Amino acid sequence: MRQQDKLSRSIVVPERGAALLAKNDWAILSQETAFWDLCRNKVIAVDVTQQGHHKLSGSCYTGEATLGPIRLILAEKFPGATNALLDALHPGKRKVVDAAGPGKHDYDALRALVLRFTASVRTYLSGLRKIRYIDEFLTGTIAGGRLDVRGTLKLRINGKGHKLAFRRSGITSNLPYNLCIYAALKQVERLAIKAEIPTSQVAMARALRAPLADCERTTSLHTPDQIKKLARQQSQDNASSRPELAVPIALASSILDATPDEINENSGVTVRSSWFVNLENLFEASLRNCIRRQLHGSFRVTAPKQRPDLFKPDLGRYRANPDVVVKNELGACAMIADAKYKDIDGWPAASDVHELLAHAAGYHSPLAVIFYPSDAEFRSKAFGTSVTNCAVLSIGVRFSHFEHDVARGLMLAGILADISLHGV
Numbered sequence: 001m002r003q004q005d006k007l008s009r010s011i012v013v014p015e016r017g018a019a020l021l022a023k024n025d026w027a028i029l030s031q032e033t034a035f036w037d038l039c040r041n042k043v044i045a046v047d048v049t050q051q052g053h054h055k056l057s058g059s060c061y062t063g064e065a066t067l068g069p070i071r072l073i074l075a076e077k078f079p080g081a082t083n084a085l086l087d088a089l090h091p092g093k094r095k096v097v098d099a100a101g102p103g104k105h106d107y108d109a110l111r112a113l114v115l116r117f118t119a120s121v122r123t124y125l126s127g128l129r130k131i132r133y134i135d136e137f138l139t140g141t142i143a144g145g146r147l148d149v150r151g152t153l154k155l156r157i158n159g160k161g162h163k164l165a166f167r168r169s170g171i172t173s174n175l176p177y178n179l180c181i182y183a184a185l186k187q188v189e190r191l192a193i194k195a196e197i198p199t200s201q202v203a204m205a206r207a208l209r210a211p212l213a214d215c216e217r218t219t220s221l222h223t224p225d226q227i228k229k230l231a232r233q234q235s236q237d238n239a240s241s242r243p244e245l246a247v248p249i250a251l252a253s254s255i256l257d258a259t260p261d262e263i264n265e266n267s268g269v270t271v272r273s274s275w276f277v278n279l280e281n282l283f284e285a286s287l288r289n290c291i292r293r294q295l296h297g298s299f300r301v302t303a304p305k306q307r308p309d310l311f312k313p314d315l316g317r318y319r320a321n322p323d324v325v326v327k328n329e330l331g332a333c334a335m336i337a338d339a340k341y342k343d344i345d346g347w348p349a350a351s352d353v354h355e356l357l358a359h360a361a362g363y364h365s366p367l368a369v370i371f372y373p374s375d376a377e378f379r380s381k382a383f384g385t386s387v388t389n390c391a392v393l394s395i396g397v398r399f400s401h402f403e404h405d406v407a408r409g410l411m412l413a414g415i416l417a418d419i420s421l422h423g424v
Contacts, residue, residue, distance in 0.1 A: 011070055013044065013058040015077040015279070016343070021054045025070060032067045043276055044074065060341055063110075063276030074276065078375055082277055083112045084399035086251075088286035088406075113277070114188055114197050117251040118204050121181060124248045125211050130178055131171045139163050174214045177238070177249060179222075180231040182215040184252035191255075228256045240302035243289060250285055284323045284339040287371050290406045291324055291337065294416055299334060300327045308362040320362025326415065335367040335415055336360050344372045347381065348394050360390045369413055370394040371406070378405045380412055 013019045021029070029035045038044045045057040058074050062082060065072045076082060138144065139155065143166040151165025188205040191197060219227070231253040238246050254277060292301035307319040324337035336359050340352055348370050360368040367390065374396030383392035395409030410416035 009070060010073055011056070012073045012075050013056045014075050015058050015062055016060065017077070018055050018057045020049070021056060026054045028068050028070055029072075034065065035067050035072075038065065038072075044072075060280035061276045061278055065276075076279075078373060078399050081279060081373070081399045082282070084402050085279065085282045085286040086112055086116050088290045088402045110191065110277075111197055113251065113254055114191060114205075115201060117184065117248070117255055118188070118201055118208065120244075120248040120251055121185065121208050122204070123244055124181070125208060128244050129173060129211065130175050131173055132175060134170055134172050136168050136170060137165070138168055139165050144168055172214050173212045174218055176230055177234050177245075178212050179215045179218055180227065180234050180252050180256070181248060182209060182212040183219050183222075183227045184231070184255040185209045185212075186219070187255055224256075228253070231256050239285070239288075240305055243292065246285075247289070254282075280341040283341040283373070286402070287337070287339045287406065288324045290403055291326065291410065294407050294410055295326065298328075299415070301325070302327075310358055310362050320359045322356075322359040322363070322368075325363065333363040333365040335369065335413065336363050336365045337369045337371055340370055340372045342372060344370075344394070344396065348372070353383070353392065356392065357386055357388055357390060360386075360392075361388050365390060367391050367413055367415065368393075369409065371409065372396055374398055374405075378408060380409060382412075 009025075011019060011021070011025060039046060042059060043061045043063075044059065047055045047057060049055055062074050062076045064074070136145075137148065137151065139151070139160075141162055141164070143164045145166040145168030148165040148167050152163075155161070155163045155165055185205045185208055188197065189202055192199075192202045222230070231249065235246075235250045235253045238249050240246070257276065288301065288303060295301055302325050303323070304321050304325055307321055309315060310318045310320060320336075322336040323339045324335075325333060326335040326337070328334045336356075338352070338356050338359065340348065352370060356368045356370055359365075370393070372394065376398070377396075378398060378401070379394075379396030381394045383394070385391050391413075393409070393413055395405070395412070397405035397409065407416060
């Protein structure tokens with residue numbers, strides 16, 4: 001019997017929303033170790049209402065998990081948000097069906113994640129592959145490199161006169177970045193059946209592993225958790241790199257986090273499958289990539305580097321940390337931006353504005369912008385100039401018009417001259 005045939009029901013928890021649990025459902029979930037893992041990792045939260053009912057609260061994650069006979073679905077608040085952000089992260093001509101929303105709960109979003117990942121890896125391997133040079137010490141009956149006289153003498157002393165010692169220079173792809181890419185390509189095949197990934201994409205993932213084959217041994221020496229942690233670190237380290245390097249590792253990290261766990265039980269093998277996408281992190285990365293694309297050639301757009309301290313003398317504790325830093329050709333900061341993946345009705349919260357102004361002061365930026373998702377229409381508010389001499393705006397962008405709305409916001413901020421010049 002297939003795993004989905006054993007499911008008794010689905011529980012849908014809206015993103016940043018809540019759902020009440022029936023007593024029977026709570027009795028099942030409370031016995032599932034994986035459920036408490038999700039709570040501990042802040043993917044979902046559980047509370048008790050005044051009436052004594054248990055309530056599940058969603059966060060910035062969207063995805064699905066199979067917990068015993070229950071299918072837990074964390075649904076997007078904005079249908080199509082995941083696909084729109086992935087498209088902004090790595091734009092392509094191919095259109096993707098709407099992601100899982102309140103009326104449709106499947107693996108479209110995960111499939112879109114895989115399709116974009118394989119495309120980005122193909123671009124990376126076409127001429128940007130990271131390598132390092134190595135000097136190998138080898139032995140054999142025929143020298144396949146530079147003869148090592150001392151090593152050959154040792155072989156003869158040990159009674160191996162038929163062998164020669166030699167050194168050979170070469171290149172290897174066995175680097176932390178490539179290791180994460182290789183591991184994610186392997187996981188595509190594990191996700192293929194559940195997410196109904198086309199066989200052509202599975203074959204593509206297998207072919208893309210070939211140039212990184214020397215990562216196989218190192219990959220086998222790491223646990224899945226170690227690889228996931230390494231991928232997250234590599235994603236952070238390369239966030240400010242060119243898109244051809246930043247995008248593949250960011251998607252690889254998401255692929256690895258979306259991998260189902262296989263659990264052996266006495267009654268046989270069952271698959272407790274789960275996948276989750278952190279839309280808060282994805283919103284930030286997609287916004288940065290979109291701004292970089294819009295301002296290409298005029299400004300340098302990065303994640304924060306060498307974050308300035310907010311106090312003098314330097315305390316080493318409180319540093320400016322905006323999500324996006326835009327610098328002009330002279331290296332001076334022209335704009336900083338924060339991505340707030342939250343509901344903003346009207347004016348942003350005072351704490352968000354105070355944080356933005358602190359970031360702007362640290363970078364001596366004359367312009368600061370808050371970007372946030374808007375469900376129905378493009379929104380903009382000009383706050384004026386702060387006492388720190390910084391112009392502040394808030395921009396609400398629609399996922400259905402993400403690229404266009406970001407460009408329009410940059411134009412209103414005065415940093416993008418003509419929206420029509422950028423093909424949006």
